[in-house]
Amino acid sequence: MNDTVVKLTDVWKIFGTRADEAMAAVKAEGIGKPEVLERFQCVVGVQGATFDVPRGEIFCIMGLSGSGKSTLVRHVNRLIEPTAGKIEIMGQDVSAISETELRRIRAQQIGMVFQHMALMPHRSVRDNVAYPLEIRKVPKSKRWAISDHALGLVDLTGYEDRLPKELSGGMQQRVGIARALASDPEILLMDEPFSALDPLIRLQLQDQFKALVAQLKKTTLFITHDLDEAIRIGHRIAIMKDGVIVQIGTPEDIVMNPADEYVREFVQGISKLKLVKAHSIMEPLDSYKGDLNGAPRADHGADLDQLIDLAVETDQPVVITDSGADVGIVTKPRLLRGIQGGKND
Amino acid sequence: MTDATTEMKVTAASDIEVDRDALDASIHEFAEVSGDYYVNSFHKIHDATGILPNTFNLWAAVLGPLWAASRAIWGVFWAFLILEVIAWVQIGRGWWGNPGADMADRAARQSARAQELMDKANAATEQTDIDRFSKLAENIQAAADKSMVQADASQAEAFSIMVTGFLLLLIFKLIQGFYANQVYEKQYSNWRIDPENTESGRAPRNAIMGALLTAAIGPLIVYKFTVSTSMVLLDEFPEEPVSKVILGEGNGTLYATLAKWMEARIDAAAIAGGDVFDGIVAGVRTVLDALTLALNGSPWPVVMLVIAVTAWRAAGPRVAIFTVASMAYVAVLGYWATAMETVALVGASVILCVVIGIPLGIWFGKSRRAYRAAEPVLDLMQTLPAFVYLIPVIAFFGTGNPPGILATIIFGMPPVIRLTALGMRGVPESIKEAAVAFGASKWQLLKDVEIPLALPSIMTGVNQTILMCLSMVVIISLIGGGGLGKDVLEALQYAAKGQGLLAGFAILFLAMVMDRIVQGAFRREDQKD
Numbered sequence: 001m002n003d004t005v006v007k008l009t010d011v012w013k014i015f016g017t018r019a020d021e022a023m024a025a026v027k028a029e030g031i032g033k034p035e036v037l038e039r040f041q042c043v044v045g046v047q048g049a050t051f052d053v054p055r056g057e058i059f060c061i062m063g064l065s066g067s068g069k070s071t072l073v074r075h076v077n078r079l080i081e082p083t084a085g086k087i088e089i090m091g092q093d094v095s096a097i098s099e100t101e102l103r104r105i106r107a108q109q110i111g112m113v114f115q116h117m118a119l120m121p122h123r124s125v126r127d128n129v130a131y132p133l134e135i136r137k138v139p140k141s142k143r144w145a146i147s148d149h150a151l152g153l154v155d156l157t158g159y160e161d162r163l164p165k166e167l168s169g170g171m172q173q174r175v176g177i178a179r180a181l182a183s184d185p186e187i188l189l190m191d192e193p194f195s196a197l198d199p200l201i202r203l204q205l206q207d208q209f210k211a212l213v214a215q216l217k218k219t220t221l222f223i224t225h226d227l228d229e230a231i232r233i234g235h236r237i238a239i240m241k242d243g244v245i246v247q248i249g250t251p252e253d254i255v256m257n258p259a260d261e262y263v264r265e266f267v268q269g270i271s272k273l274k275l276v277k278a279h280s281i282m283e284p285l286d287s288y289k290g291d292l293n294g295a296p297r298a299d300h301g302a303d304l305d306q307l308i309d310l311a312v313e314t315d316q317p318v319v320i321t322d323s324g325a326d327v328g329i330v331t332k333p334r335l336l337r338g339i340q341g342g343k344n345d
Numbered sequence: 346m347t348d349a350t351t352e353m354k355v356t357a358a359s360d361i362e363v364d365r366d367a368l369d370a371s372i373h374e375f376a377e378v379s380g381d382y383y384v385n386s387f388h389k390i391h392d393a394t395g396i397l398p399n400t401f402n403l404w405a406a407v408l409g410p411l412w413a414a415s416r417a418i419w420g421v422f423w424a425f426l427i428l429e430v431i432a433w434v435q436i437g438r439g440w441w442g443n444p445g446a447d448m449a450d451r452a453a454r455q456s457a458r459a460q461e462l463m464d465k466a467n468a469a470t471e472q473t474d475i476d477r478f479s480k481l482a483e484n485i486q487a488a489a490d491k492s493m494v495q496a497d498a499s500q501a502e503a504f505s506i507m508v509t510g511f512l513l514l515l516i517f518k519l520i521q522g523f524y525a526n527q528v529y530e531k532q533y534s535n536w537r538i539d540p541e542n543t544e545s546g547r548a549p550r551n552a553i554m555g556a557l558l559t560a561a562i563g564p565l566i567v568y569k570f571t572v573s574t575s576m577v578l579l580d581e582f583p584e585e586p587v588s589k590v591i592l593g594e595g596n597g598t599l600y601a602t603l604a605k606w607m608e609a610r611i612d613a614a615a616i617a618g619g620d621v622f623d624g625i626v627a628g629v630r631t632v633l634d635a636l637t638l639a640l641n642g643s644p645w646p647v648v649m650l651v652i653a654v655t656a657w658r659a660a661g662p663r664v665a666i667f668t669v670a671s672m673a674y675v676a677v678l679g680y681w682a683t684a685m686e687t688v689a690l691v692g693a694s695v696i697l698c699v700v701i702g703i704p705l706g707i708w709f710g711k712s713r714r715a716y717r718a719a720e721p722v723l724d725l726m727q728t729l730p731a732f733v734y735l736i737p738v739i740a741f742f743g744t745g746n747p748p749g750i751l752a753t754i755i756f757g758m759p760p761v762i763r764l765t766a767l768g769m770r771g772v773p774e775s776i777k778e779a780a781v782a783f784g785a786s787k788w789q790l791l792k793d794v795e796i797p798l799a800l801p802s803i804m805t806g807v808n809q810t811i812l813m814c815l816s817m818v819v820i821i822s823l824i825g826g827g828g829l830g831k832d833v834l835e836a837l838q839y840a841a842k843g844q845g846l847l848a849g850f851a852i853l854f855l856a857m858v859m860d861r862i863v864q865g866a867f868r869r870e871d872q873k874d
Contacts, residue, residue: 103785106783132784135789
């Protein structure tokens with residue numbers, strides 16, 4: 001069952017007092033961001049964002065600061081109202097529901113993690129995690145049990161009665177994640193959760209988070225300004241620039257076939273070793289005239305790192321197989337080009 | 346990535362040449378008129394390393410404030426206008442003012458009197474009369490001579506006054522000449538940072554304004570201080586003629602009319618809103634009576650014990666000992682009942698301040714527009730002298746303890762409102778957003794996030810309110826408030842020093858005990874975080 005959990009259709013957000021006029025002008029005349037600012041003193045936050053996220057996917061939204069990614073994700077739980085467009089959560093139009101229903105969805109279906117943790121300093125770690133449940137008036141005994149379980153998921157057992165400020169940054173963010181998980185939501189919204197942490201802790205948390213989400217099967221919208229992070233975590237990545245989604249694709253897609261100059265510049269410094277799979281650089285079997293007997297074999301899903309390990313052992317090319325059948329080869333020149341990022345010779 | 350645009354030439358700091366062209370152009374643009382001169386002067390200032398000024402602006406020295414005005418350096422304009430006027434007054438006093446005039450007049454009068462007596466002596470027939478008159482004439486003539494000498498001495502002093510004036514003027518001119526460019530260079534630096542709001546160049550408008558101000562201020566002041574008897578119009582504001590012009594002949598002064606009008610308004614309002622005001626007084630009285638009953642109705646040992654234990658629990662043993670000592674002082678000197686009345690007054694005021702002030706503060710913290718509208722009122726409540734609003738309080742609410750509490754509330758409520766609003770605005774947006782994202786309603790947001798996070802600030806406000814209410818204790822006794830303030834007021838009226846001091850110390854101890862207990866309680870709260 002690969003149903004769509006979050007679906008955005010042509011979502012626009014224009015900030016300013018004359019947003020509606022500006023929106024009408026954009027629709028009618030197709031004017032751009034600078035012109036909207038000049039004519040209506042309105043700032044365009046998101047321009048025509050359309051995407052859908054199937055159940056269980058980690059969907060990364062990558063962009064530099066000011067690209068509108070945080071604005072975009074806040075539309076999902078309606079912390080920000082869209083100027084135009086439609087947002088659906090599990091088939092339900094978010095902008096059509098009542099205030100009470102919205103609060104219920106926020107409390108039950110959507111967990112959110114913030115860049116600056118946003119923990120309540122006067123409550124213990126346990127009470128922080130239990131807050132979404134408290135809002136739903138879950139009895140104390142139940143909420144404590146659930147929050148202890150959530151804290152266990154992020155390896156924070158034993159810290160339940162501490163205050164947030166007694167914890168390190170990485171631990172505080174784990175509390176934030178536990179809080180988002182506490183009400184067992186369908187959707188996780190992660191707003192640059194690891195950006196404020198130091199690199200080593202960030203790597204740890206990324207791995208921990210990825211494993212946790214895979215295990216719990218949460219649909220996740222993950223915002224980041226770090227392409228490395230997006231590639232490590234995301235099943236698919238959307239790259240945003242000036243409020244526009246420039247490209248949506250798998251990490252490999254984006255690295256191998258950047259949609260434009262902007263994306264190309266981004267992916268330039270990315271290591272392709274773990275990203276590029278054999279099938280995207282292999283050549284047809286018949287392009288090699290020599291003998292392939294005794295040549296090493298690798299599955300079409302093997303990454304460059306594995307191919308290198310095989311290639312250094314032999315002078316022959318590596319034969320790529322799909323379900324046991326030979327489908328192509330990777331020669332050493334091809335492999336080296338692959339490491340460079342698929343530059344064609 | 347080795348294209349020409351990214352290449353950079355690296356130069357050692359010691360080899361860097363000062364690029365004057367851009368700077369010169371900018372100074373030209375700033376100065377507009379006589380740019381070359383200022384380019385040169387600013388270069389000298391920029392190259393200078395010492396603290397003494399190394400340029401001299403002749404025009405600034407000669408024209409003084411007028412130069413400053415034309416260049417829109419208003420601070421310098423006012424400073425040197427005042428200084429130069431002082432110098433000019435000295436010069437004027439020495440030049441045409443007549444410092445010896447009084448004495449010379451007296452000498453002339455005395456001489457005339459002496460002449461008169463001399464004539465009488467000559468006209469007299471009897472020897473005793475002749476002797477008497479000539480003796481008198483002689484004495485008065487001596488006095489006249491003495492006055493004359495003094496007048497001459499004063500006259501001679503006039504010259505030195507004038508010289509002092511000229512010296513002062515010269516010094517001021519030199520200071521202006523030497524520092525003009527320094528100041529102007531500062532203005533230039535400011536202009537570079539904020540060209541929109543810093544005036545540059547030489548505008549005729551500014552020069553004319555400076556000249557007008559100088560013409561209006563200088564001559565009048567010099568005239569007033571150098572002439573011994575100046576015009577009455579300059580000495581006193583013509584209140585009655587102005588009243589006449591506005592109200593017409595024979596209708597009294599503007600002051601009397603306005604005062605009468607306001608009195609009528611207040612009386613009318615007091616009568617019209619009588620029920621409302623009575624209701625407010627009754628409400629305040631209920632709170633006060635409850636507190637009085639608790640403090641003065643309960644047996645004194647119980648009250649003492651409760652206060653001592655509270656002090657111990659809230660602020661520790663040292664404050665508890667101090668509290669017990671203070672209570673002993675109050676009780677032994679027979680102030681117990683009045684002191685408890687004061688505590689009830691302050692307590693009722695604080696309770697009402699908190700009950701009204703915290704909700705208002707929350708509202709003002711959330712609505713910027715409401716806060717902007719309320720801020721002038723809050724300022725007024727705090728800056729208006731208490732004596733001023735005691736009058737309407739009497740008019741509307743009568744005298745006694747409840748009106749006293751109302752007056753105290755006016756003075757004591759602003760801090761708790763302000764600090765509550767401040768605390769509310771200080772709650773981080775991110776935490777509020779998180780609570781909303783997890784489905785909190787407005788009420789839950791307020792109860793779970795905003796108030797707890799604003800609490801330290803709110804508590805500071807409550808503490809300040811307590812102290813401000815205490816400081817009103819003596820003042821409200823003026824409108825019939827009881828308690829220790831009444832004792833102090835009575836002592837003041839009969840100049841009873843001992844009685845007044847003893848009651849004063851009782852108030853002091855009360856204030857210290859309350860402050861220590863409250864602060865101690867808050868500090869413990871802080872340490873818990």
